[in-house]
Amino acid sequence: MFEIDFLINEPFELESGEVLTELKLRTTIYGKLNAERSNAVLVFHALTGSSRIHDWWNGVLAEGGALDTSADAFICVNYLGSCYGSTSAKDLKRRNSRREVPIVTTRDIVRSTSLLFEYLGVHRFKAVIGGSVGGMLALQFAVDFPTVADEIIAIAAAPLSAMGLALNHIQRQAVARGDLDIARKIALLSYRSPRQFEDRFGRKPNRNGEDPKGTIQGRFDVGGYLDHQGAAFRKRFELESYELLTKTMDLFDLSDEDIVKIRSRVSLVGISSDWLFPPADVRALAARLSGFGVDARYHELLSDVGHDAFLTDTGEISEILREVLSPPEITYEESEIGRSPLEPERLAVGCS
Amino acid sequence: MFEIDFLINEPFELESGEVLTELKLRTTIYGKLNAERSNAVLVFHALTGSSRIHDWWNGVLAEGGALDTSADAFICVNYLGSCYGSTSAKDLKRRNSRREVPIVTTRDIVRSTSLLFEYLGVHRFKAVIGGSVGGMLALQFAVDFPTVADEIIAIAAAPLSAMGLALNHIQRQAVARGDLDIARKIALLSYRSPRQFEDRFGRKPNRNGEDPKGTIQGRFDVGGYLDHQGAAFRKRFELESYELLTKTMDLFDLSDEDIVKIRSRVSLVGISSDWLFPPADVRALAARLSGFGVDARYHELLSDVGHDAFLTDTGEISEILREVLSPPEITYEESEIGRSPLEPERLAVGCS
Numbered sequence: 001m002f003e004i005d006f007l008i009n010e011p012f013e014l015e016s017g018e019v020l021t022e023l024k025l026r027t028t029i030y031g032k033l034n035a036e037r038s039n040a041v042l043v044f045h046a047l048t049g050s051s052r053i054h055d056w057w058n059g060v061l062a063e064g065g066a067l068d069t070s071a072d073a074f075i076c077v078n079y080l081g082s083c084y085g086s087t088s089a090k091d092l093k094r095r096n097s098r099r100e101v102p103i104v105t106t107r108d109i110v111r112s113t114s115l116l117f118e119y120l121g122v123h124r125f126k127a128v129i130g131g132s133v134g135g136m137l138a139l140q141f142a143v144d145f146p147t148v149a150d151e152i153i154a155i156a157a158a159p160l161s162a163m164g165l166a167l168n169h170i171q172r173q174a175v176a177r178g179d180l181d182i183a184r185k186i187a188l189l190s191y192r193s194p195r196q197f198e199d200r201f202g203r204k205p206n207r208n209g210e211d212p213k214g215t216i217q218g219r220f221d222v223g224g225y226l227d228h229q230g231a232a233f234r235k236r237f238e239l240e241s242y243e244l245l246t247k248t249m250d251l252f253d254l255s256d257e258d259i260v261k262i263r264s265r266v267s268l269v270g271i272s273s274d275w276l277f278p279p280a281d282v283r284a285l286a287a288r289l290s291g292f293g294v295d296a297r298y299h300e301l302l303s304d305v306g307h308d309a310f311l312t313d314t315g316e317i318s319e320i321l322r323e324v325l326s327p328p329e330i331t332y333e334e335s336e337i338g339r340s341p342l343e344p345e346r347l348a349v350g351c352s
Numbered sequence: 353m354f355e356i357d358f359l360i361n362e363p364f365e366l367e368s369g370e371v372l373t374e375l376k377l378r379t380t381i382y383g384k385l386n387a388e389r390s391n392a393v394l395v396f397h398a399l400t401g402s403s404r405i406h407d408w409w410n411g412v413l414a415e416g417g418a419l420d421t422s423a424d425a426f427i428c429v430n431y432l433g434s435c436y437g438s439t440s441a442k443d444l445k446r447r448n449s450r451r452e453v454p455i456v457t458t459r460d461i462v463r464s465t466s467l468l469f470e471y472l473g474v475h476r477f478k479a480v481i482g483g484s485v486g487g488m489l490a491l492q493f494a495v496d497f498p499t500v501a502d503e504i505i506a507i508a509a510a511p512l513s514a515m516g517l518a519l520n521h522i523q524r525q526a527v528a529r530g531d532l533d534i535a536r537k538i539a540l541l542s543y544r545s546p547r548q549f550e551d552r553f554g555r556k557p558n559r560n561g562e563d564p565k566g567t568i569q570g571r572f573d574v575g576g577y578l579d580h581q582g583a584a585f586r587k588r589f590e591l592e593s594y595e596l597l598t599k600t601m602d603l604f605d606l607s608d609e610d611i612v613k614i615r616s617r618v619s620l621v622g623i624s625s626d627w628l629f630p631p632a633d634v635r636a637l638a639a640r641l642s643g644f645g646v647d648a649r650y651h652e653l654l655s656d657v658g659h660d661a662f663l664t665d666t667g668e669i670s671e672i673l674r675e676v677l678s679p680p681e682i683t684y685e686e687s688e689i690g691r692s693p694l695e696p697e698r699l700a701v702g703c704s
Contacts (some may be wrong), residue, residue: 201518
């Protein structure tokens with residue numbers, strides 16, 4: 001792995017019309033780009049992730065892994081507006097004439113990312129992959145750079161439903177009152193499933209020994225867990241970046257005009273227990289893409305974890321990534337009996 | 353309807369050991385108690401409700417309605433700790449030696465309610481009915497007063513799951529920071545379903561005309577709706593009561609020892625789209641009661657609304673209440689073919 005801070009001193013105009021005079025983008029590269037530059041894979045991180053893929057997809061990204069660093073080169077760029085080395089929302093607010101956090105769209109992030117391709121000598125990607133907000137960006141990439149990627153893989157992503165917009169709205173209000181930890185805790189509820197919480201915590205008292213029956217403040221185990229997560233998040237993330245990137249998420253949408261531009265093959269992955277991006281929404285999006293002639297496939301990851309399964313269930317996500325990136329060759333007999341390599345038992349494959 | 357403020361000047365000991373020297377309980381009565389006192393029905397309100405049933409169950413409670421005020425007398429008591437006329441959490445905090453909001457359990461509330469029975473000359477209830485927290489209280493009543501009610505009807509209620517405890521935990525933290533409106537908005541997400549939000553708001557911009565793409569603060573319609581609800585709630589409810597009653601909810605549980613005490617017939621109603629009290633949990637509770645020999649039945653209300661369907665879907669809830677309270681007579685043929693009057697098509701009836 002190596003890390004580069006790209007400093008771009010050309011004006012960059014956001015979709016909003018605001019012009020940034022300079023831009024820093026932290027980029028992490030795993031594996032080696034070959035001489036022909038034919039083995040590049042672009043990976044988009046999730047809402048609060050960084051360009052260091054191994055910090056959040058360890059086990060998926062590995063030598064011999066589903067994202068095989070001995071064969072391909074994996075490039076991940078920390079988003080414009082995030083706070084892990086790139087120009088952050090706080091930087092943008094400081095430079096903004098109204099001292100406001102500007103709106104940065106998925107289109108802005110994808111376009112800023114593309115500024116690096118020339119530096120890296122990459123003009124084509126074998127695949128563009130992401131989960132959650134990363135999946136939105138992979139889809140935005142498919143729209144804005146229709147001839148650059150062979151394969152788009154968007155996991156647990158679709159335009160946000162009203163419930164998703166509501167969750168982000170409340171979280172930004174908590175952030176505006178300085179309560180980044182409360183925002184994170186609300187988010188965590190939407191990243192996990194009731195079933196997973198029940199299996200893990202149930203109605204057990206907090207493991208530190210406090211008694212939920214003793215005082216109003218006494219916590220059950222799930223409360224102690226959430227508080228721990230909230231405090232840890234407050235230390236590692238910035239208020240302004242949270243405001244900016246949840247808004248980026250809100251505004252992602254795909255119009256019919258967007259969809260007809262797509263030329264890459266698109267694989268959408270829904271997670272069975274996800275209620276932030278319900279699998280039905282992901283499946284419906286795959287059907288919509290197919291309806292416009294896009295070569296789109298739907299895969300379902302069966303998990304009790306909820307939305308976060310794309311990060312936690314590395315075995316299952318690896319299997320899906322392997323299937324999509326290196327489909328087994330179809331023998332004559334297999335194809336004759338109508339079995340596609342994308343239909344092993346563990347996958348509920350829908351429209352294609 | 354008439355309203356009474358009961359002032360009780362005898363010491364009342366809470367489960368926590370704290371002794372209250374006086375107690376005020378606001379009570380609303382609809383219909384007329386007959387001379388034999390054989391037509392009394394006790395109704396428990398939900399978390400933020402009042403004793404005025406017609407304010408939240410208009411259409412269910414009516415002359416000739418499912419709760420028929422021309423036949424029976426319906427008694428509802430505002431909870432100890434609530435803020436609609438009874439001794440409120442704020443009062444309790446003021447009188448508490450540590451100036452703390454005390455813990456009031458479902459057992460405390462049920463027992464305080466029972467103090468009124470003698471004044472009213474009621475020694476038996478035809479039914480005890482409640483939804484959500486009201487359902488928890490109806491079940492607690494079944495445990496603590498096993499021979500007083502013929503029928504217990506608990507709608508969308510069960511001991512809270514880890515996800516429910518998590519939601520209340522985060523809400524109380526918001527309240528502790530003075531953000532009662534944020535707590536209410538989080539709660540609303542759990543009272544409604546993703547499907548209902550999507551049908552009602554989708555990705556529409558706020559109806560006041562503001563542009564969600566213009567600024568970070570620009571809202572979608574669902575955001576405007578939630579803010580309106582949050583502001584209205586802040587005006588009508590007290591912080592301390594919210595802390596106290598969500599804790600009451602958290603602590604409600606049913607041990608095996610509790611369940612074996614129950615002698616009333618129990619009808620549990622799950623709501624198909626409820627994710628705060630998932631129908632599977634309500635159904636499992638009915639099975640557990642049956643396992644201990646309780647005459648328990650499960651009914652399912654089919655609705656897209658989510659938890660709040662017990663308040664909004666008055667037609668469906670009325671049908672279920674009528675079925676339970678006045679089951680049609682079973683003819684020999686009907687019972688012979690094994691069709692119970694509780695199994696019309698709209699009801700998915702489980703264990704009984």
